[in-house]
């Protein structure tokens with residue numbers, strides 16, 4: 001990536017993580033992921049957020065600074081919206097070059113940053129509403145948005161251009177290839193980034209969706225003209241599009257979401273799969289969309305994204321060694337850790353002699369306090385009988401009807 005001008009005196013420097021890498025060591029990046037850093041040039045120069053410390057990445061940042069005529073030694077302020085190393089790792093390298101700058105950070109951020117870095121530099125603790133005047137009409141205003149991921153998080157508004165440097169909130173997976181701007185992307189590309197924003201949300205920040213909702217409310221009260229996040233595109237033509245998407249995704253934290261059923265299924269010998277078919281037919285008969293994921297084939301990252309936006313969940317798996325089919329247990333544990341709660345749910349599955357899958361499912365849902373509203377499960381010994389297949393069709397219809405009445409209306 002080349003450095004790009006976002007607005008007058010405000011530049012985006014960006015490095016892409018490749019498709020072979022895993023974000024946070026576990027989330028796949030089939031479209032890569034950008035790490036966006038911003039330089040604001042007034043009479044004084046500030047850099048807002050940075051990049052990770054992986055081989056060559058800080059050097060990419062320095063090369064892009066040179067492209068926009070910024071000498072690294074001239075940086076007066078390093079603003080840390082969020083201490084996570086994907087935005088701060090480069091500081092290790094930067095501290096070798098110069099210590100003649102001020103770190104601008106929240107109190108919680110400083111505690112965290114000191115744990116990660118040798119931060120013997122000047123620092124300035126900021127709180128909501130604090131400002132730094134960089135001169136030449138460039139003013140940074142800080143707003144704390146705690147627990148949008150980590151406890152330290154804040155956003156920075158450059159008031160002259162109305163550019164919100166938002167770090168993780170309003171972020172999306174997906175590398176930036178030619179241009180970082182929404183106004184240079186066609187509708188299909190924007191839709192791709194929206195899907196990657198959903199996956200990013202469900203993998204990275206959904207655990208904190210009440211804090212995200214509060215942060216979105218706060219942002220809506222600010223004079224924002226451009227949204228420039230730490231990952232993904234910069235929303236310059238239509239900042240409301242990503243703000244509204246995040247507001248909507250945060251609202252799914254209670255359970256009711258889109259009128260969609262996520263179906264997660266796994267099988268060893270096909271009995272459970274054959275019994276799932278009438279359930280899918282029943283859901284379709286009610287005109288409700290399904291998103292179907294087989295385990296272990298589907299990565300849990302995608303199952304999380306799908307479940308987060310769905311109002312209903314179907315789980316289809318057999319018993320295996322007195323418990324449930326293990327790949328299903330792994331997927332459910334992840335839904336539990338991310339507290340995908342309040343869904344309308346239904347479970348079916350085959351067993352041979354003792355059963356046991358249902359017991360483990362109950363235990364996981366209870367332990368994570370998921371509060372799923374279950375229809376009566378349908379379990380069958382070996383292959384489902386014709387009357388059980390009819391019952392499964394009816395369960396599909398019933399689930400779909402409940403989903404339609406519980407789903408949130410599209411705003």
Ligand SMILES: Cc1cc2nc3c(=O)[nH]c(=O)nc-3n(C[C@H](O)[C@H](O)[C@H](O)COP(=O)(O)O)c2cc1C
Nearest residue numbers: 268269270271272318321322350351352353354355
């Ligand atoms: C390795 C293995 C372990 C199993 N363990 C149990 C068990 O503990 N209790 C039980 O009732 N059935 C058990 N079963 C039987 C399966 O639940 C049964 O074959 C079921 O029909 C498989 O469903 P599927 O065709 O959808 O894979 C086991 C089957 C296999 C292959």
